[in-house]
Amino acid sequence: MEIANDRVVGIEYTLKDDEGKVIDTNVGSEDLVYLHGHHNLVPGLENELVGKKAGDSITVVVKPEDGYGTRDESRTFEVPKSSLPQGVNPEKGMQLTMRGPTGQAMPVTIAKVKLSTVVMDGNHPLAGQNLHFAVAIRSVRKATRDELEHGHAHSPGHHHH
Ligand code: ZN
Numbered sequence: 001m002e003i004a005n006d007r008v009v010g011i012e013y014t015l016k017d018d019e020g021k022v023i024d025t026n027v028g029s030e031d032l033v034y035l036h037g038h039h040n041l042v043p044g045l046e047n048e049l050v051g052k053k054a055g056d057s058i059t060v061v062v063k064p065e066d067g068y069g070t071r072d073e074s075r076t077f078e079v080p081k082s083s084l085p086q087g088v089n090p091e092k093g094m095q096l097t098m099r100g101p102t103g104q105a106m107p108v109t110i111a112k113v114k115l116s117t118v119v120m121d122g123n124h125p126l127a128g129q130n131l132h133f134a135v136a137i138r139s140v141r142k143a144t145r146d147e148l149e150h151g152h153a154h155s156p157g158h159h160h161h
């Protein structure tokens with residue numbers, strides 16, 4: 001069976017940056033199982049997987065605009081240390097969830113720690129980066145009705161809601 005919308009696909013993947021450094025991989029652990037065509041992967045990778053079947057392998061370089069987006073410098077901002085959640089000892093690279101102006105959860109990364117303030121970066125940590133994927137397709141099956149309703153794959157023994 002080929003990969004197409006509304007099919008559940010199991011993959012083994014390694015993600016590297018432009019320098020060849022491994023950012024993420026599931027090699028040696030469970031396959032990543034996802035529902036195709038429901039924005040569960042970055043678009044640049046999902047598009048390349050269409051038509052592939054179990055046993056195929058692909059490598060693909062995904063540009064930022066088809067990955068986690070380009071960097072937007074207006075999404076960096078500085079806040080007083082006193083506004084951080086209680087008990088947080090800020091360090092560069094630390095990821096936090098802040099409350100936006102309307103109370104929505106906003107994931108941020110600490111870009112810089114100054115004397116009394118902290119510079120926050122609201123961009124995705126992989127924004128602006130080329131994503132080098134090596135993917136082995138392990139399984140392809142039709143999605144169940146539940147999976148289509150939920151917009152994600154259900155794996156046996158892993159009920160996640
Ligand atoms: Zn579900």
